[in-house]
Amino acid sequence: xxxxxxxxxxxxxxxxxxxxxxxxxxxxxxxxxxxxxxxxxxxxxxxxxxxxxxxxxxxxxxxxxxxxxxxxxxxxxxxxxxxxxxxxxxxxxxxxxxxxxxxxxxxxxxxxxxx
Amino acid sequence: xxxxxxxxxxxxxxxxxxxxxxxxxxxxxxxxxxxxxxxxxxxxxxxxxxxxxxxxxxxxxxxxxxxxxxxxxxxxxxxxxxxxxxxxxxxxxxxxxxxxxxxxxxxxxxxx
Numbered sequence: 001x002x003x004x005x006x007x008x009x010x011x012x013x014x015x016x017x018x019x020x021x022x023x024x025x026x027x028x029x030x031x032x033x034x035x036x037x038x039x040x041x042x043x044x045x046x047x048x049x050x051x052x053x054x055x056x057x058x059x060x061x062x063x064x065x066x067x068x069x070x071x072x073x074x075x076x077x078x079x080x081x082x083x084x085x086x087x088x089x090x091x092x093x094x095x096x097x098x099x100x101x102x103x104x105x106x107x108x109x110x111x112x113x114x115x
Numbered sequence: 116x117x118x119x120x121x122x123x124x125x126x127x128x129x130x131x132x133x134x135x136x137x138x139x140x141x142x143x144x145x146x147x148x149x150x151x152x153x154x155x156x157x158x159x160x161x162x163x164x165x166x167x168x169x170x171x172x173x174x175x176x177x178x179x180x181x182x183x184x185x186x187x188x189x190x191x192x193x194x195x196x197x198x199x200x201x202x203x204x205x206x207x208x209x210x211x212x213x214x215x216x217x218x219x220x221x222x223x224x225x226x227x
Contacts, residue, residue: 004158035217042202042217043159091158103149104215106158 002026004107006092012113013082021077021110025094032075033104034067035091043091049075082114119203124222127197133190135221137203140184147206148179149215150188152199159202159217162188193225 005024013019025032031050035043045059052072060066064082069075079086089111093104120138127133139148149164163170163177165186170177176189190197202220 033215040219042200042219045216093158103161103164104151104159106160108156108158 004092004094004105006090006107006110008110009108010111010113012115014115015082015084017082017114019079019082019112021079021090021092021112023075023077023092023094023107025073025075025092026096026105027073029094029096029105030072031095032069033093033095034075034077035093037089037091037109038087046077079112082112084114087112087114119205119218121201121203121218121221123219124224126224126226127190127193129195129225129227130192133188133193133197133223133225135188135190135201135203135223136185137188138185139203139205142183142205144183148177148183148186149204149206150175150177151202151204151215151217152197153202153220154196154199162201164206193223195225195227197223198225199223 004026007022033048034046036046037043047054047060047067048056049069052069064080066078067075089109091106091109093106095104147164147166150162151159152162153159162174163172165177165179167179167183179186200220200222202217204215
């Protein structure tokens with residue numbers, strides 16, 4: 001597809017379970033971002049990849065959250081031992097350059113509900 | 116890191132210009148001002164960005180004051196589809212990475 005694709009669009013899980021959220025960026029975009037958005041708030045930065053490496057993971061809230069991008073394209077956000085407070089929309093964005101003036105292209109998000 | 120301040124909400128009549136203000140009084144000389152918007156249940160959408168000169172594209176105009184401490188996003192002829200949350204962001208660069216820090220934004224309601 002032409003845009004950033006995120007799957008699943010909706011995920012309902014139980015407290016304590018493990019969850020994976022996938023992001024397929026725009027082809028050729030080297031920079032990839034994960035954000036989290038709670039109801040009524042702006043997106044909150046989690047992690048930024050430049051190629052395969054996590055260039056900035058300062059936004060990950062704790063060690064239950066982990067993200068990978070092994071081949072520099074698709075990325076997976078992994079959440080262990082989910083808690084009810086993890087419920088949010090998880091947004092992925094990609095950018096062609098990641099530097100100077102690269103605009104971000106966002107996906108539609110994955111809505112996670114932890115019961 | 117520079118912070119931005121925006122009004123919580125604004126109304127605009129359909130067909131009129133919507134002027135959305137943003138204060139960024141601590142902006143650094145090499146930081147850009149970006150605007151994004153988010154329509155309900157969608158991901159944020161890029162609108163425009165600028166450094167110090169005014170910018171215009173097919174979606175909007177961006178007016179940045181000479182001292183760069185504030186800016187205004189202008190939607191020249193607002194339509195109902197422009198109802199969204201508008202985010203003013205000052206880009207922060209950290210080493211080789213960067214992140215866009217979103218605040219709560221301005222909720223624009225375009226009224227018929």
